[in-house]
Amino acid sequence: MIAFQWLEKAQQTMSRIGATQTEPICRAAEWMADSIQAERWVHTFGCGHATLPVEEMYPRIGSFVGFHPIIETPLSYFTHIVGDMGVNQFVFLERVEGYGTEIMKSHALDRRDTLWIFSHSGLNQVNIDVALEARRQGLKVVATGSAAAFAEAKARHSSGYKLFELADAVIDTCVPAEDAAQELPGVPEKIGPLSTVGFVAVVWMTVATIAEILTARGVPLYIHPSHNAPGKGTPKERLEAALEEYKRRIFPA
DSSP: OHHHHHHHHHHHHHHHHHHHOOOHHHHHHHHHHHHHHHHHOOEEEOOOOGGGHHHSSSTTTTOOOEEEEOOOOOGGTTTTTSSSOHHHHHHHHHOOOTTHHHHHHOOOTTTTEEEEEEOOOOOOOOHHHHHHHHTTOOEEEEEEEGGGGTOOOOOSTTTOOOHHHOEEEEOOOOOOTTTTEEETEEEEEEEEOOOOHHHHHHHHHHHHHHHHHHHHHOOOOBBBBOSSOSSOOOHHHHHHHHHHHHHHHEEEE
C-alpha cells in the first residue's frame, strides 16, 4: 500500500535527523536558550510551506514564550492559488532581491537575539536578504533545510551566497532535493513531500532541548496550555499568563 511506503520514508527521514543532527540541534538550542533567558527573542522566518514550522512553533500548545514568528503575508498566503495573491505572485516575490531587507526593517532586532530561518533549498533571495541583515546586526543565524541535497546548487542571490553558507548553525532535514518522495506506477511525477515532516521534527527536537536547558538553569517557562485538558488553574488563566508575558516582552515599558 503506497500510504505505508510514504510513511516508511517519513519515518526514515526522522530517524536520519535523529542520527545525524544532534550536534547542530544542541548548539543552536544553547544560543536560543541564551536569547530567551535574556528575555530577548528567537525570531523565526520562512516562506511558502516553510512558514508551517514557524506556525507550529509558537503560538502552540506545549511551546513557550520566547519565539517571535515573522510571517510576511504575501509570502505565505497563496491559498487562492490563482487570482489575487496566487501561486505565481508568491513564486515571483520570494525571488525578489531586497524584499527581505525591507521586511527586516519592520522588526526590532538585538545582538542577543537568534534568527531561525526555514528553507528547503536555501536558494531564494528573500531568505538570503533576511539572513544577511541579521548577520549585519550581530545575531546568530540558524538555518534548517535540505542543506546536503543542495550543496552543489548555484546561488541565485547577487551576493553569491546560499542560505546554508550564511548560517552559524545548519540543521539538515535530510530530505531529497525534489521533496516529493513517493513514486506512483505509470506517473512521471512523485507525490508525498517530506520537507514539512523534516521541519517539524527539527522544531520539536530543538524546542524540547531549549526547554531542557532553560529548566536546568532555573528559568521559568511560560507555556501555552492545552485548552482541553486540566492543569494548575484553568486553561484560560494559564493562556492569559503566557500571553501577558509575551506582551510584556514585545511591548516593554
